[in-house]
Amino acid sequence: MRAMSSVSMKRLPIALLSMAGAATLMAQVPPPKPPLRVGDIAPDVELPSTQGTKVRLSSFLGKKNVVLAFYPAAFTGGSTKEMSGYQANISRFEGADTEVFGISTNNTPSQAEFARTLSVSSFVMLSDFAAQGHSRVRRANARAWNCQSGDLRC
Numbered sequence: 001m002r003a004m005s006s007v008s009m010k011r012l013p014i015a016l017l018s019m020a021g022a023a024t025l026m027a028q029v030p031p032p033k034p035p036l037r038v039g040d041i042a043p044d045v046e047l048p049s050t051q052g053t054k055v056r057l058s059s060f061l062g063k064k065n066v067v068l069a070f071y072p073a074a075f076t077g078g079s080t081k082e083m084s085g086y087q088a089n090i091s092r093f094e095g096a097d098t099e100v101f102g103i104s105t106n107n108t109p110s111q112a113e114f115a116r117t118l119s120v121s122s123f124v125m126l127s128d129f130a131a132q133g134h135s136r137v138r139r140a141n142a143r144a145w146n147c148q149s150g151d152l153r154c
Contacts, residue, residue, distance in 0.1 A: 051124055079114075087122060104125075
């Protein structure tokens with residue numbers, strides 16, 4: 001019985017140190033950012049595009065409106081319909097001085113192949129592969145970004 005108590009007592013400091021270390025690490029993790037709401041200022045993100053360049057959202061501020069057309073994954077049924085719909089109606093967006101970007105967490109080569117397969121050539125796909133910022137905008141259910149004021153719209 002004493003042998004078990006001795007083993008348990010030896011493990012106790014290790015367990016306490018492990019718990020203290022875990023608590024310290026958790027205290028260092030910043031709290032998650034609250035989701036954006038319609039009307040909030042959009043975060044400024046810079047994402048790689050299927051054209052081989054990076055696109056910075058703030059570069060459109062005061063110049064053009066932007067539609068961020070989020071889709072969950074390339075080559076899925078819903079995403080295919082949605083991106084094809086934007087392609088078919090691009091003249092309406094152009095007439096409203098609006099730039100359209102398809103955006104997902106797929107990597108850029110996958111998006112380029114998706115765009116090629118759908119014959120999407122009138123707008124650019126952006127990759128948020130590292131999930132830098134679009135997920136907060138997406139949770140706001142925002143589609144359009146008003147570049148005159150910088151706020152999110154539905």
